[in-house]
Amino acid sequence: MGATYANGAVTTPPGWREAYGQWREGGWNAIAAGEDYGGLDLPALLNAGCTEIWNACNMAFAICPLLGHGAIEAMEAHAIEALKETYLRRIVSGEWTATMNLTEPGAGSDLGLLRTRAERAEDGSYRLFGQKIFITYGEHDLAPNIVHLVLARLPDAPAGTRGISLFLAPKFLPDEAGAFTRRNDLRCGGIEHKLGIHGSPTCTMIYGDEEGAVAYLIGEENTGLACMFTMMNNARLSVGLQGVALAERATQMALHYARERKQGHAPGAKETSAIIEQPDVARMLLTMASSTAAARAMCYETAASIDRARRESDPARAAAAHARAGLLTPVAKAFSTDIANETTSLAIQVFGGMGYIEEAGVAQLMRDARICAIYEGTNGIQAIDLVTRKIRDSDGAALAAEIEDMRAIARDADFSQEALREAVEALAQASEFLTKTDAVGALAGATPYLRLFALARGATLLMKGARAAARENNPSAARYAALARFFIDNIAIAAPGLAKTVIDGAASVNESHAALGE
Numbered sequence: 001m002g003a004t005y006a007n008g009a010v011t012t013p014p015g016w017r018e019a020y021g022q023w024r025e026g027g028w029n030a031i032a033a034g035e036d037y038g039g040l041d042l043p044a045l046l047n048a049g050c051t052e053i054w055n056a057c058n059m060a061f062a063i064c065p066l067l068g069h070g071a072i073e074a075m076e077a078h079a080i081e082a083l084k085e086t087y088l089r090r091i092v093s094g095e096w097t098a099t100m101n102l103t104e105p106g107a108g109s110d111l112g113l114l115r116t117r118a119e120r121a122e123d124g125s126y127r128l129f130g131q132k133i134f135i136t137y138g139e140h141d142l143a144p145n146i147v148h149l150v151l152a153r154l155p156d157a158p159a160g161t162r163g164i165s166l167f168l169a170p171k172f173l174p175d176e177a178g179a180f181t182r183r184n185d186l187r188c189g190g191i192e193h194k195l196g197i198h199g200s201p202t203c204t205m206i207y208g209d210e211e212g213a214v215a216y217l218i219g220e221e222n223t224g225l226a227c228m229f230t231m232m233n234n235a236r237l238s239v240g241l242q243g244v245a246l247a248e249r250a251t252q253m254a255l256h257y258a259r260e261r262k263q264g265h266a267p268g269a270k271e272t273s274a275i276i277e278q279p280d281v282a283r284m285l286l287t288m289a290s291s292t293a294a295a296r297a298m299c300y301e302t303a304a305s306i307d308r309a310r311r312e313s314d315p316a317r318a319a320a321a322h323a324r325a326g327l328l329t330p331v332a333k334a335f336s337t338d339i340a341n342e343t344t345s346l347a348i349q350v351f352g353g354m355g356y357i358e359e360a361g362v363a364q365l366m367r368d369a370r371i372c373a374i375y376e377g378t379n380g381i382q383a384i385d386l387v388t389r390k391i392r393d394s395d396g397a398a399l400a401a402e403i404e405d406m407r408a409i410a411r412d413a414d415f416s417q418e419a420l421r422e423a424v425e426a427l428a429q430a431s432e433f434l435t436k437t438d439a440v441g442a443l444a445g446a447t448p449y450l451r452l453f454a455l456a457r458g459a460t461l462l463m464k465g466a467r468a469a470a471r472e473n474n475p476s477a478a479r480y481a482a483l484a485r486f487f488i489d490n491i492a493i494a495a496p497g498l499a500k501t502v503i504d505g506a507a508s509v510n511e512s513h514a515a516l517g518e
Helices: 014-025 044-057 059-078 081-093 224-260 280-313 315-356 362-373 379-390 391-410 416-436 439-444 445-471 477-504 506-510
Strands: 004-006 008-013 097-099 116-118 126-136 146-153 164-170 172-174 180-183 186-191 202-207 213-218
Touching: 008 186, 008 379, 008 477, 014 059, 044 059, 044 116, 044 224, 044 280, 044 477, 059 081, 059 126, 059 146, 059 164, 059 213, 081 164, 097 126, 097 224, 116 146, 116 224, 126 146, 126 362, 146 224, 164 202, 164 224, 202 439, 224 315, 224 362, 280 315, 280 477, 315 362, 315 379, 315 391, 315 445, 379 416, 379 439, 379 445, 391 416, 391 445, 416 439, 416 445, 416 477, 439 445, 439 506, 445 477, 477 506
Parallel strands: 097 146
Antiparallel strands: 004 008, 116 126, 126 202, 126 213, 146 164, 164 213, 172 180, 186 202
C-alpha cells in the first residue's frame, strides 16, 4: 500500500509513523549535522554508510530524511541565526522534516525558467505565489511541521538563474503564544501516481492561494542558485547511495535465489544443480556484485573527500579535497544509479519468470530504482557537468591528480595489471581530447566519458581495497580480490572502446540527426 491523498492531506502507509518515530528517537537524523544545533558532527563517510543501509531497507521511507540532510547543509551555510534556532534545530532532531522545491511545470532542470514569484513584505519577510511539482514528502503525516525550501524570483530580479532566490516557507507558522499552529498559505494539490517508490508522496505544491505564503530569505537575494547547490550536491551523493543500496539488495536477493533454485545440470554435474553453478548465471551475479562494489567505492570515496575538505587543517589540502569531491560527485551519482537500473534488471533475469511476479520482490526494486537516474539532475546533466566544468576546474588540476592516483594503483596491482593500466590510460586519452575539443564534441561524448571515468576509477578503487584487505589479513580478502579481478577483466575492459567513442563518435552524433526522422 502506498501513500494516499484526500482533501489536501497525505497519509503514509501503515506503520510508517511509528517507524519514523523510532528512527528519530535513535538520533539518526543528526549524524553529520553540526553540534551547534544538536547534531553529532560525525563524518560524512559514516553517514554515507548509514544512508545506504536505510535505502536498502526501504528507499521510499528513507528519502524523507535524505531531503532533510540537504536542507540542514544549506541552512548551516546560508541561513541567519534566527532561522537556525527556530527551524534548523528542529530539522536536525527530526522533529520536523524538510523539502526541496525546485521543479515547476515549465521549468525542470532549467531553473532559469522558473516562475514562482516572491514579494517583499513590510516586516522583512516575503510572500510566495506559484506552483511546484515533484516535491517529495511535500505533505505527510510523519511530523507536525514541514519546512519547505523554495526557489522563487523577486519582481526586480535579473533574468535567468542570476535572479533566483531561496526561501524558507514552513507549513505552520507561530501563533501569538509561539506555538506553530497557524497554517501558512501553502498546500498540497495532489500526489503523483508513479512507477515506483509508492510509499513516498510526490506532491504538487501550491503557494499563495490568498495573500501569499509567508517565507524567509535564505542567503542573499538573487543568490539562490548557489544556496541551492549546497543542498543539491549533498542530495546527489545521497541519490548515488540510493543506487548502491538498491543494487546491493538486488544482488543479495538474486544470490539467495540462485543458491536455492535448482534447474538443469551444471557442467560435469550428474544431478540437478542450483542455478548458481551455471557459468552464465554466475557471470550475471558477479556483474551485479562487482558493479555494486565499484559504485559503493565511488560514493564512499566522494564522502571521504567531503570530510577532508571540511576537516583538513591545511588550507591547500582542504581546497584539493573540495575540488576532488566536486569532480567525483557527478560520477558517483550517475554511475551508481545506472548500476542500480542494470543490477535490478539482472536480478529479475536471475529469478527468471518468478522475477516478473510481484511476490518475488525484485520487480519493486527495479521500479524504485528507475527514478534515481532522473532526479537531482539527470545522469545526462551529470555527464555535462563533468565534461564542461569539473574536469576543467583549476586548469584540470583535480583531474590530473585523480589520474595519477589511478596510475599509481595500476603500477602496484597484484593482478590484471595490464587491463587496469589500459583502462586508466584510456581515461587519460579521452580526458586530453575533451579538454581540447569544442563544446559540441564534448557534449556528444559526455555520457560515454562519465562511464569511462567510472570504470577506471571503480576498477582502481576495487584493486586498492583488495590490496588493503590482503595486507590486513581481512577474512574477506579473497572475496574482495575476486570481485576486483572480475570487474577489471570483464567490465572495465570496455574502457578503450568508450575512449574511442568519446574521441571518434561525436561526428556520428552530431551529423546523423536525419536518422531520427522529422
